[in-house]
Amino acid sequence: MLTDNLPCATDTEGYLLNLLDWSPEVARQLAAQDNLVLTEAHWEIMHFVRDYYAQYQIAPAMRTLTRRIGETLGRDKASSRYLYRLFPDGPAKQASRYAGLPKPTRCL
Numbered sequence: 001m002l003t004d005n006l007p008c009a010t011d012t013e014g015y016l017l018n019l020l021d022w023s024p025e026v027a028r029q030l031a032a033q034d035n036l037v038l039t040e041a042h043w044e045i046m047h048f049v050r051d052y053y054a055q056y057q058i059a060p061a062m063r064t065l066t067r068r069i070g071e072t073l074g075r076d077k078a079s080s081r082y083l084y085r086l087f088p089d090g091p092a093k094q095a096s097r098y099a100g101l102p103k104p105t106r107c108l
Contacts, residue, residue, distance in 0.1 A: 022100025
């Protein structure tokens, strides 16, 4: 499915069908569809999930996301409260979608 103003195809939940179609502009467009403007804090988490995916070939589920962020970015950024303020529709799912990754396997 082609999403409004998006130059690439997505599945029915808005995840890119081709990971190579991702770009920062695509991320901004996906966020805009959710009425969200990406800040440096968003980008930090999105780069984290992209790096995680590059290493493990899987998008991190929420529990893994918070644990690994705590280990690398600090405990203050690993709290669910902090992450939900950035990604209110679900940090693991929304960050992965904006980062051009598949839906995390343990997310509903």
